[in-house]
Amino acid sequence: QQVAKPTQTWEEIAMDFIIELPESGGNTIIWTVIDLFSKQAHFTACKGLPSAKKLAKLFMKHIIRLHGVPRRIISDKRVQFTAKFWREFLKSIGSSQRLSSAFHPACNRAAERTNAMVEQYIRCYVNLSTGKLG
Numbered sequence: 001q002q003v004a005k006p007t008q009t010w011e012e013i014a015m016d017f018i019i020e021l022p023e024s025g026g027n028t029i030i031w032t033v034i035d036l037f038s039k040q041a042h043f044t045a046c047k048g049l050p051s052a053k054k055l056a057k058l059f060m061k062h063i064i065r066l067h068g069v070p071r072r073i074i075s076d077k078r079v080q081f082t083a084k085f086w087r088e089f090l091k092s093i094g095s096s097q098r099l100s101s102a103f104h105p106a107c108n109r110a111a112e113r114t115n116a117m118v119e120q121y122i123r124c125y126v127n128l129s130t131g132k133l134g
Contacts, residue, residue, distance in 0.1 A: 005036075005037075006035075006036050006037040006071075006072075007037070008037060009035055009037050009038045009040070009067070010035050010037070010038075010063075010067035010068060010070055011036075011037060011070060011071045011072070012035075012036045012037065012070060012071060012072045012073075012074070013033055013034060013035055013036060013063070013070045013072075013073055013074070014033070014034045014036055014073075014074040014075065014110045015031065015032060015033045015034070015073060015074070015075050015081075016031075016032050016075060016076060016078075016112065016115055017029055017030065017031055017032070017046075017049060017078065017080075017115075018030040018032060018115045018118060018119050018122075019049070021119065021122055022122070024045070025045070026047050027045035027046060027047055028046075028047070028048065029045070029046040029047070029048060029049055030043050030044065030045055030046070030115075030118065030122075031043070031044040031046055031050070031055075031058060032114055032115055032118065033059075033062070033063055034110045034114055035067070036074075036110055039110070041114055042062055042063065043118065044058060044062055046058075049078075049080065050080060051080065051083075051085075052079075052080050052081075052083035052084075052085040052086040052089070053085055055080050055086060056085070056086065056089045059089075064093070069093050069094055069095055070095055071094075071095065071096065072095065072096050072097070072098060073090065073095055073096070073097050073098070074097075074098045074099075074100065074110075075097070075098075075099060075100070076099065076100050077099050077100070081097070081099065082099065
């Protein structure tokens with residue numbers, strides 16, 4: 001099923017997590033959010049995978065506050081994105097959700113591609129430094 005492409009910035013976004021990174025300041029996870037129109041991205045360090053409730057707080061602080069409410073969010077089927085709390089939160093703000101499957105990660109290609117690139121950079125940087133980011 002073909003989905004219409006976004007026509008303006010922050011109308012449609014993709015989100016995912018980069019996991020199992022070298023620890024830096026207690027953080028081992030990066031939450032990535034990519035605008036599918038402009039390809040602008042936000043990266044938020046996390047101490048672990050956030051709960052759906054914590055993710056909603058991060059989403060309001062780092063995305064909605066800066067860009068407004070997106071019309072559609074694409075993500076994988078990680079528990080944070082399929083939790084009842086997250087689904088109800090999206091419904092309450094007027095956003096729809098599209099979940100990609102493990103068999104069709106191309107649905108979330110922008111996030112997957114960005115994550116692979118960022119993860120490679122971080123691992124190289126940590127290996128060249130003292131083991132701490134920044």
